[in-house]
Amino acid sequence: MTVRTVHTEAGRLSGDHAGGVARFLGIPFAAAPAGERRFAPPGPAERWAGSRNATGYGATAPQPALHPAHAYLGPLVGPGWVTGDGDYLNLNVWTPDPGASGLPVMVYLHGGGFVIGSGAAPAFDGTSFARDGVVLVTVNYRLGAEGFLALPGEVTNLGLRDQIAALHWVRDNIVGFGGNPDNITVFGESAGGTSVAFLLHSPLAAGLFQRAIVQSGHDEMARRLELTEELTKALATRLGTSPTTEAFRAFSAPDLLRAQAALLRNGPRPDLRDDDGVDPGHRRALFLPTTGDEVLPDPVGIPSTRSRGVELLIGTTLEEANLGLGAEAFAAFDAQDAVAELAATYPDAEALLERHGLHDPAVTPAQALTAAYTDLMFRSPSRRTALRHPGPAYVYEFAWRSPLHGAAHGLDVPFVFDTTQACRGLIGDAAPDALTRAMHRTWLDFATHGDPGWPTYDDARKAMRFDASPHLREDTAPDDTGAEYLPRTSTT
Numbered sequence: 479m480t481v482r483t484v485h486t487e488a489g490r491l492s493g494d495h496a497g498g499v500a501r502f503l504g505i506p507f508a509a510a511p512a513g514e515r516r517f518a519p520p521g522p523a524e525r526w527a528g529s530r531n532a533t534g535y536g537a538t539a540p541q542p543a544l545h546p547a548h549a550y551l552g553p554l555v556g557p558g559w560v561t562g563d564g565d566y567l568n569l570n571v572w573t574p575d576p577g578a579s580g581l582p583v584m585v586y587l588h589g590g591g592f593v594i595g596s597g598a599a600p601a602f603d604g605t606s607f608a609r610d611g612v613v614l615v616t617v618n619y620r621l622g623a624e625g626f627l628a629l630p631g632e633v634t635n636l637g638l639r640d641q642i643a644a645l646h647w648v649r650d651n652i653v654g655f656g657g658n659p660d661n662i663t664v665f666g667e668s669a670g671g672t673s674v675a676f677l678l679h680s681p682l683a684a685g686l687f688q689r690a691i692v693q694s695g696h697d698e699m700a701r702r703l704e705l706t707e708e709l710t711k712a713l714a715t716r717l718g719t720s721p722t723t724e725a726f727r728a729f730s731a732p733d734l735l736r737a738q739a740a741l742l743r744n745g746p747r748p749d750l751r752d753d754d755g756v757d758p759g760h761r762r763a764l765f766l767p768t769t770g771d772e773v774l775p776d777p778v779g780i781p782s783t784r785s786r787g788v789e790l791l792i793g794t795t796l797e798e799a800n801l802g803l804g805a806e807a808f809a810a811f812d813a814q815d816a817v818a819e820l821a822a823t824y825p826d827a828e829a830l831l832e833r834h835g836l837h838d839p840a841v842t843p844a845q846a847l848t849a850a851y852t853d854l855m856f857r858s859p860s861r862r863t864a865l866r867h868p869g870p871a872y873v874y875e876f877a878w879r880s881p882l883h884g885a886a887h888g889l890d891v892p893f894v895f896d897t898t899q900a901c902r903g904l905i906g907d908a909a910p911d912a913l914t915r916a917m918h919r920t921w922l923d924f925a926t927h928g929d930p931g932w933p934t935y936d937d938a939r940k941a942m943r944f945d946a947s948p949h950l951r952e953d954t955a956p957d958d959t960g961a962e963y964l965p966r967t968s969t970t
Contacts, residue, residue: 484576484654489526493571494533499608500573502655503598504536507647508567508640511620517723519633520567520643535570537562538596539621540731542739551801553901554888555590556599569644570597571655572604572614578656582663582925585615585648585687587641589668589694589888592765593622593738606896610922613657617644619673623713623734626765628706629723635773638680641673642773645686663689663925665791667891671695673767675792675863678785680773689928690785691921692792693894694887696859697866698778699758701750703770708748716741738764755825760855779866786868789928791921793874793890793941794860799851801886808844816843820850830854856887861953864935872930873941873953874920878913881906890944893917916948 479496486505493502508520515521538560544551560566574581586602588595597616604614618640619625625637633639649659664687666674672695677683679697701709707721714721716737717729726734741747742764750764751757758778759766769777776782811819813836820827827850828836834849835841864871876890882905883889892901896918898909920942924930932942932950941953 482576483529486651486654488523490529491532492529497605497609498574499605500576500655501604502532502571502573503534504565504568505530505532505571506536506565506568507617508643510563510565511567511624511636512564516624516727517627517629517632517636519636520640523565523567523647535560535596535598536568536618537564537566538598539566539618540624540735541590541594541621542735544594550882550903551888553600553897553904554891555594556588556596556602558594560596560598566618567620567640567643568597569615569617569647570604571652572608573655573657574608574611574613576655579653580658580661581611581613581656582661582922583613583615583648583652583657583659584921584925585617585645585662585664587617587619587664587666587670587673589666589670590621591763592626592637592669592767593763595621595669600900601891601895601897603895603897603900606918607922610918612922612925613652613655615644615648615652617641619644622765623726623738624731626706626767627710627713627726628703628768629710629721629726630707632723634703634706634768634771638673638676638767638773639682641677642680642683642686645677645683649686660688661925662687663691665691665693665921666695667693667888668695669763671792672697672699676700676767676774678788678790678867679776679780679782681775681784682773684784687788689789689925690791691924692790692860692863693890694794694798694856694860696792696856696863698859698862699763699855700767700769700774700778701758702752702777703768705748705750705752706766706768709750709764712747713737713741751823757823760823760851779862781866781868783868788867788869789924790864790867790869790871791874791924791930792860792864792867792871793876794852794856795887795890796875796877796885797848797852797879797883798856798887799848800884801888808847811843811847813837813843816847819847820854824854861935870928870934871936872924872932873935874930875941875943875953876917877943877945878910880904881908890917893944894921910946913944913946913948917944
């Protein structure tokens with residue numbers, strides 16, 4: 479292993495180089511969000527003297543600990559909250575050669591429901607992308623209450639602003655790592671994919687990337703400013719304080735984590751349903767992006783002209799709700815329980831459950847409910863996002879069923895990054911090599927020239943089905959009934 483050095487606007491970095499790949503880890507792209515910078519927009523990273531050691535991952539955003547029973551998610555979530563030096567607005571870069579020029583750049587935004595995760599998760603290791611000629615960047619951003627409150631008179635969407643600051647850093651510094659600032663693809667999964675979908679709408683992100691990949695995300699999981707303000711008031715009540723910046727800064731990050739966990743678990747919390755009767759977080763995700771500010775000025779469901787010309791690749795897994803969402807609690811549900819569960823966040827619950835076999839003797843209420851959540855929270859809104867996009871949009875579906883969790887949420891990520899060996903506790907030992915090659919190569923090709931190799935979605939309604947034998951097919955419901963995506967509510 480040898481040492482490699484690059485120059486950035488904030489100072490010199492020393493990384494390591496082995497196996498044809500150079501790594502530079504834990505690079506601050508913005509000032510530490512502490513003191514007066516807490517609950518404030520990201521400021522420029524402070525300059526440093528000499529050469530900064532960039533051979534190890536940096537701090538991560540404050541976040542709750544992963545429940546021991548969910549330890550298998552570690553490869554997708556990362557090390558949890560690592561306090562380190564507090565400079566957790568950092569990113570990581572893998573490159574085949576810092577001395578190269580013109581290489582495609584891919585910037586990955588991690589998932590985790592906007593409350594957990596980091597760019598240091600094993601599944602996101604960028605070695606394979608760099609080995610294949612791409613400069614790969616992973617990013618940390620503010621999470622939970624630290625990143626998605628709406629305090630009176632203050633800026634909102636701090637987590638999205640952090641992501642935008644990271645994209646500015648990439649544009650201004652990536653040449654030093656061999657990358658082309660005019661060929662940037664931003665991609666992410668789950669909350670990261672949803673973030674990408676919203677960046678396509680943001681005037682503050684316009685021009686910072688040329689392509690976008692949205693994995694298990696869409697542009698509908700946001701709340702109006704008034705609802706985020708109500709959530710902020712509820713959190714303040716839980717803390718026994720007022721909903722002001724000064725009051726919130728008086729509480730430590732652990733204090734806020736305990737309060738947000740109690741709010742999610744026990745309430746009381748405000749009614750977070752929108753005008754259509756839908757809670758976009760479905761009582762599981764409290765902290766979401768907010769519409770009605772300068773980051774996201776438009777309401778959800780409005781086509782954006784800001785991303786005209788940006789190529790989009792978007793898709794979901796076949797059985798998103800098999801993993802997480804509290805699905806293990808559904809096992810004992812009867813039909814009435816399933817309807818009541820879904821009706822709390824969706825106005826036409828029984829009809830949606832019937833679409834997914836609620837009264838079919840061969841389908842359990844738990845199976846109907848998890849299928850309905852897959853459709854409601856992921857599959858259908860992703861297709862609506864594809865159809866709203868003003869540029870070329872391509873759709874895929876990940877359908878390989880792992881022996882542990884089926885074709886569940888997040889299982890496509892290790893295949894994209896070619897990190898299946900690091901994720902065997904999540905996907906099992908039988909990951910098909912052909913599937914890894916197909917998905918990894920598709921993401922590489924798309925980042926290089928913007929065409930994944932199949933028709934756009936708008937007219938053809940074709941989607942690439944990634945399973946043991948990837949193939950193009952009509953994009954119909956998983957039961958092949960011919961049904962396409964459902965409208966957001968029965969009234970739209």
